[in-house]
Amino acid sequence: MQLTHVKELESKYILGTYARYDVLVERGSGAYLVDRSNKRYLDLLTGIGVNALGHNHPRVKQLLRKQIKRPLHVSNLFYHEYQGRLAEKLSNISGLDRAFFTNSGAESIEGCLKFARAYAGRVSTNGSGRKYRILALENSFHGRTLGALSATSQKKYRDPFEPLVPGFEFVEFNNVEDLQRKFTDDVCAVMIETIQGEGGIRLLSEEFYHAARRLTAERGALLIADEIQCGLGRTGRWFAFQEFVSPTDKDALPDIIACAKPLGLGIPLGAVLLKERVAAAIRAGEHGTTFGGGPLACRVSIEYFRIIEDDGLLGYIADTGAYFKSRLEELRSLPVVKDVRGRGLMLAVELNVPGKEIVKKLLAEGFVTNCTHDTVLRFLPPFVITRKQIDKFIRALQAVLAAEPIGPEAETAPN
Numbered sequence: 001m002q003l004t005h006v007k008e009l010e011s012k013y014i015l016g017t018y019a020r021y022d023v024l025v026e027r028g029s030g031a032y033l034v035d036r037s038n039k040r041y042l043d044l045l046t047g048i049g050v051n052a053l054g055h056n057h058p059r060v061k062q063l064l065r066k067q068i069k070r071p072l073h074v075s076n077l078f079y080h081e082y083q084g085r086l087a088e089k090l091s092n093i094s095g096l097d098r099a100f101f102t103n104s105g106a107e108s109i110e111g112c113l114k115f116a117r118a119y120a121g122r123v124s125t126n127g128s129g130r131k132y133r134i135l136a137l138e139n140s141f142h143g144r145t146l147g148a149l150s151a152t153s154q155k156k157y158r159d160p161f162e163p164l165v166p167g168f169e170f171v172e173f174n175n176v177e178d179l180q181r182k183f184t185d186d187v188c189a190v191m192i193e194t195i196q197g198e199g200g201i202r203l204l205s206e207e208f209y210h211a212a213r214r215l216t217a218e219r220g221a222l223l224i225a226d227e228i229q230c231g232l233g234r235t236g237r238w239f240a241f242q243e244f245v246s247p248t249d250k251d252a253l254p255d256i257i258a259c260a261k262p263l264g265l266g267i268p269l270g271a272v273l274l275k276e277r278v279a280a281a282i283r284a285g286e287h288g289t290t291f292g293g294g295p296l297a298c299r300v301s302i303e304y305f306r307i308i309e310d311d312g313l314l315g316y317i318a319d320t321g322a323y324f325k326s327r328l329e330e331l332r333s334l335p336v337v338k339d340v341r342g343r344g345l346m347l348a349v350e351l352n353v354p355g356k357e358i359v360k361k362l363l364a365e366g367f368v369t370n371c372t373h374d375t376v377l378r379f380l381p382p383f384v385i386t387r388k389q390i391d392k393f394i395r396a397l398q399a400v401l402a403a404e405p406i407g408p409e410a411e412t413a414p415n
């Protein structure tokens with residue numbers, strides 16, 4: 001089937017919610033994607049941070065061959081050997097105690113919200129009134145289900161679906177005073193992304209993190225870290241908040257962490273990690289899922305962590321990410337470049353112009369990137385990307401951006 005036929009079918013039968021790249025993906029290998037016409041693309045987006053070890057990893061392939069002989073699904077009515085082992089691994093790297101497995105980011109966030117409300121209702125009540133309000137941050141993105149959307153500030157995602165779940169309010173990003181002002185007695189949780197992804201690769205400040213941690217602890221509320229995009233190695237640490245907190249400093253850790261994206265390497269898998277104190281407030285039967293934490297997904301996920309450790313990838317991500325960022329910094333001299341941000345292999349160039357056309361031009365040149373927040377070029381390359389591949393991309397990016405005529409003055413100049 002050719003791209004034109006695929007597009008015809010989709011335009012007739014698929015709900016029109018996606019704007020797709022004009023590429024029919026055929027296969028992938030390492031940092032490269034190949035389309036039906038055999039064109040190769042260096043993949044700096046990796047399925048929005050999911051294919052973190054690159055495409056078609058030999059160890060993952062081998063494991064899939066083995067596991068395919070076993071039941072693909074057993075439901076959460078039975079035991080299988082991989083959930084507990086994966087939960088142990090997640091506990092070891094996070095410092096939190098227990099895991100609940102899900103199928104996606106949004107489903108992980110739903111779990112976080114429900115657990116925070118249940119905890120507030122049972123353990124940390126507020127005298128007469130109920131603690132239920134959740135503070136999230138401006139420009140946050142936590143997913144598309146009604147609960148996750150209620151914690152997502154951006155109007156374009158929310159507007160058509162109002163009224164959303166009550167009890168959410170937004171705090172100005174990195175503004176500790178605004179957090180203090182909005183932190184009333186009925187707040188049960190503060191939710192952060194340590195690095196905002198869809199919001200344009202914005203880094204939470206260490207000061208704000210610790211202020212949120214201190215306030216929630218003092219007032220009997222919980223700190224929820226959405227590490228769906230920035231976590232699980234992407235920044236060169238297992239979790240992005242570990243930039244501010246050592247895993248052994250239990251008091252400074254978040255109370256709940258949401259994971260997903262690369263966790264199952266493309267097999268849908270997410271997780272909510274909880275401190276024992278929070279986990280103890282949730283009773284049997286109060287939450288669940290049919291698919292979450294299946295044997296195939298969990299076994300692949302265990303292999304994900306093994307590969308990262310065996311290949312020393314966390315250190316490699318930190319080094320390669322610093323190199324990539326330094327190369328992006330060189331582009332600051334171009335008039336269209338407004339800012340360069342990020343950590344590890346979660347990087348961005350903010351432009352003075354919309355980024356959509358630039359993404360298309362880069363695609364034509366054989367590079368998969370993406371634009372978020374209208375003007376932010378976002379890069380989530382695979383952890384195995386090499387300096388040589390980065391150099392190749394920088395040359396192309398430099399050429400495309402240098403050809404861009406409009407700077408901020410030109411764009412905003414009257415007549």
Ligand SMILES: *Cc1c(COP(=O)(O)O)cnc(C)c1O
Pocket residue numbers: 104105106107109141142143144193197198226227228229230260261
């Ligand atoms: C992608 C993402 C989500 C939602 O994940 P889905 O799997 O698309 O539901 C939530 N939070 C953050 C930070 C994300 O990047």
